[in-house]
Amino acid sequence: MVQRGEALATMKHIEAMLKFLGINFDQSALRPTWTVPKIAHLEHGGMRRGILDALRHGDWLTYREIGKAIVANRSLQLTPKQFHDFLQKLREAMFVMQQRGILSFKHKLRFGDYQSIQRVRLSHKMLSR
Secondary structure (H helix, E strand, O other): OOOHHHHHHHHHHHHHHHHHOOOOOOHHHOOOOOOOOOEOOEOOOHHHHHHHHHHOOOOOEEHHHHHHHHHHHHOOOOOHHHHHHHHHHHHHHHHHHHHOOOEEEOOOOOOOOOOOOOEEEEOHHHHOO
16 A cells, blocks of 8 residues: 555656557546445444444443444345344444443353343443543
8 A cells, every 4th residue: 555645646657658658548537446445334434433323322232233223323225144244244343342442241252152142332431421
C-alpha cells in the first residue's frame, strides 16, 4: 500500500508518459479500489455502531437479538445463510470489543460449550459515561 499523495504523483507521471506516447487514456473509466472492505453488508464501522446502538439500554442480549436489531435498524434483507455469516462477523467484532473493555460477557464459555447461551451488555465503564 502506498500513501495517497505518492500514488497521485505517480499517476501524473504515468499520465504524462501516456500523452508522450500518444495514447488516449480516460481516467474516469477506472473504478477505485476500496482499501477498507465492507463487513457483512455494513459500511466501515457500521458493525460496531450497530452493536453499541443495540446495547445502549444496558440490557443483557444474545448475539441473535443484537443481530436482529442491527438488521432491523439498517433495513437489511438477508437470506438465512447471509444472516448466519452476519452473526459470525458479529461474534468476531464483539470478541474484539470485549478484549478492549467495551463489552461484558455474562458467561465464560469454553470451546465446545453449546448448551449455554451467551449474553452480552456494555461494560460498567461504558455504562457510567
